[in-house]
Amino acid sequence: MGLAMTVYAIQQMGLVSASERLCAETAAVVAACTRYLKELPATSTNVQADSTECLCTWRPETVLDMFVLLSQKPNRTLIGISMYNADGECAGVQYYKPAASSEESVSTNSDVVLLGQMTIDNASDATIARPVLLIYDGFDTERTDASPHARYAALQNMQASINALAFGHVPCVLQWVGSTEAHARVASMPLPHKTVGCLVLKSHLAHELAPCTEPATAP
Numbered sequence: 147m148g149l150a151m152t153v154y155a156i157q158q159m160g161l162v163s164a165s166e167r168l169c170a171e172t173a174a175v176v177a178a179c180t181r182y183l184k185e186l187p188a189t190s191t192n193v194q195a196d197s198t199e200c201l202c203t204w205r206p207e208t209v210l211d212m213f214v215l216l217s218q219k220p221n222r223t224l225i226g227i228s229m230y231n232a233d234g235e236c237a238g239v240q241y242y243k244p245a246a247s248s249e250e251s252v253s254t255n256s257d258v259v260l261l262g263q264m265t266i267d268n269a270s271d272a273t274i275a276r277p278v279l280l281i282y283d284g285f286d287t288e289r290t291d292a293s294p295h296a297r298y299a300a301l302q303n304m305q306a307s308i309n310a311l312a313f314g315h316v317p318c319v320l321q322w323v324g325s326t327e328a329h330a331r332v333a334s335m336p337l338p339h340k341t342v343g344c345l346v347l348k349s350h351l352a353h354e355l356a357p358c359t360e361p362a363t364a365p
Contacts, residue, residue: 148230151210155227155264156242158277160314164243167224172215172257175287179213179226179259180239182351186211188234190343190355201294201347203282203323204332205355206265207340211236212279214260214318215287221247225313244313257287260301260308263345264316267338276338280321281308283347294347298323323347329356 155161168176190205215224223243228236261283267276284304285297292300301308301320311318324331332344344356 148234151208151264152227152229155210155212155277155316158314159225159242159279159316160245161225161242162245164224164241167222167243168241172217172224172287175215175257175259175290176224176226176241178290178351179215179261182261182353183211183213183226183228183239184236186228186236186353187355188230188236190357192356199293199295199349200326201298201323202326202329202332202344202356203321203347204335204337204341205343205345206263206280207342208265210264212262212264214262214279216254216258216260218254218257246314258284258304259287260284260318261351262318263321265339277316279313279316279318281318282321282323282345283351283353291350293349298347 211228213226215222215226217223225242225244226239227242229238229240231237260281262279262281264277264279267278268274281301283294283297284301285292286300305320308318308320322335326344326346329344333341346354346356348354
């Protein structure tokens with residue numbers, strides 16, 4: 147986290163300012179996503195999570211949090227990126243759009259929000275760094291109260307479209323998400339980047355960070 151990662155992401159994704167796309171029509175969902183990014187914890191805690199309601203996935207060590215708002219209407223994609231302070235906390239959110247209009251051609255039946263964490267994959271010989279945007283959560287803007295399980299199921303139905311989506315040199319990939327009881331599997335997954343714990347997905351976007359060495363399941 148930090149300014150260098152933010153600048154790198156903007157350059158690699160080919161983004162430009164999109165303040166003119168902030169409008170009354172999407173104000174509520176943009177505000178909700180901005181609040182989520184600001185409230186996402188910067189450090190892990192021992193999370194008590196109901197395994198029947200919550201899900202979890204891994205948290206990359208090198209990471210930049212953002213949301214992508216895909217619209218039914220042409221040329222309305224909006225990307226909100228966290229701006230971190232020295233403590234790694236989100237001090238604000240800046241809004242961008244793809245500089246290339248060809249990257250806004252995703253077809254959706256309704257406005258959809260994708261929550262993602264950008265990280266950098268290393269090739270097996272560690273000589274080539276590849277940025278990637280991991281999509282771990284999302285929702286139809288008309289169904290913001292859906293459960294984590296329902297939200298991820300909807301993303302799985304969109305997997306082909308998500309994995310075909312790219313911004314500049316940064317491809318999007320649907321990230322694996324599973325039961326909180328799978329925290330041990332998350333910790334042992336062979337991944338092309340370092341991790342720092344689990345991201346626990348909760349209802350109402352009240353997500354938390356937890357160490358993978360501890361069960362993320364309520365007793």
